[in-house]
Amino acid sequence: MHALIVFAHPEPKSFNGALKDAAIAALEGAGHTVALSDLYAMEFKAVADGGDFPQRTDAARLDYAGEQTAAHEGNSVAPDIAAEQAKLSAADLVIFQFPLWWYSVPAMLKGWLERVLSAGFAYGAGRLFDQAGLSGTRALLSFTTNGQESSYTEDGWHGPISDTLTPLHQGLRFVGFEPLKPFIAWNVHRCAAEERTAMIAAVTDRMAGIAQETPIPYPPMAAYDRRGLLIDPGD
Numbered sequence: 688m689h690a691l692i693v694f695a696h697p698e699p700k701s702f703n704g705a706l707k708d709a710a711i712a713a714l715e716g717a718g719h720t721v722a723l724s725d726l727y728a729m730e731f732k733a734v735a736d737g738g739d740f741p742q743r744t745d746a747a748r749l750d751y752a753g754e755q756t757a758a759h760e761g762n763s764v765a766p767d768i769a770a771e772q773a774k775l776s777a778a779d780l781v782i783f784q785f786p787l788w789w790y791s792v793p794a795m796l797k798g799w800l801e802r803v804l805s806a807g808f809a810y811g812a813g814r815l816f817d818q819a820g821l822s823g824t825r826a827l828l829s830f831t832t833n834g835q836e837s838s839y840t841e842d843g844w845h846g847p848i849s850d851t852l853t854p855l856h857q858g859l860r861f862v863g864f865e866p867l868k869p870f871i872a873w874n875v876h877r878c879a880a881e882e883r884t885a886m887i888a889a890v891t892d893r894m895a896g897i898a899q900e901t902p903i904p905y906p907p908m909a910a911y912d913r914r915g916l917l918i919d920p921g922d
């Protein structure tokens with residue numbers, strides 16, 4: 688198996704950095720190959736704007752997704768985006784390693800999603816969800832929080848973690864990714880040092896067997912009608 692780790696943390700010595708290093712070691716130890724996109728180290732451009740299109744088809748008004756499609760079809764995708772897309776095409780599994788910031792991914796990673804999972808390459812022309820460009824590629828959200836696990840439940844002040852994750856998993860699914868159960872390192876600042884050691888051991892264990900994991904089940908596109916509604920089996 689070939690994995691791509693998309694790492695979004697500005698500090699290599701962070702706990703996220705330690706989780707990323709442990710994941711690489713465990714994957715390689717299990718005989719897998721690993722590519723890394725260290726977005727801050729790469730100084731990845733995280734803002735989706737007109738500068739992404741060296742050959743604009745409409746200079747008067749920016750239609751971002753339209754220009755993405757035209758660039759894909761015209762083979763004029765910006766080099767930094769094309770390089771990430773080539774890494775994606777080669778990957779069987781993509782691991783996103785990040786700290787939970789504002790109940791989401793850091794802006795750096797959000798920008799990567801917006802620019803790299805582009806119209807034309809990743810979705811479009813009727814290619815959505817399990818029929819989209821990344822279908823068959825598994826994805827793992829691996830992230831850290833400051834909140835405790837108990838605070839990310841129905842009665843917790845942050846609400847259920849599943850609510851936080853829905854837009855991220857939906858975005859991944861929209862372009863064909865098959866999400867695995869997330870890896871969550873809770874409360875990493877205030878927990879005991881032994882708990883952080885246990886989290887590193889847990890990510891190591893998880894990576895050793897990740898090639899055998901089954902993605903979270905979702906209904907396939909064929910289960911929906913043209914309005915985007917689940918087809919009632921009684922109809």
Ligand SMILES: Cc1cc2nc3c(=O)[nH]c(=O)nc-3n(C[C@H](O)[C@H](O)[C@H](O)COP(=O)(O)O)c2cc1C
Nearest residue numbers: 701702703704786787788789790831832833834875
């Ligand atoms: C801008 C910012 C936003 C944050 N938002 C959240 C949040 O929504 N939920 C949460 O549990 N922690 C939040 N945190 C805390 C981080 O998740 C926490 O510092 C990080 O997971 C720790 O990992 P690290 O030591 O590798 O940085 C936020 C921190 C920052 C700097």
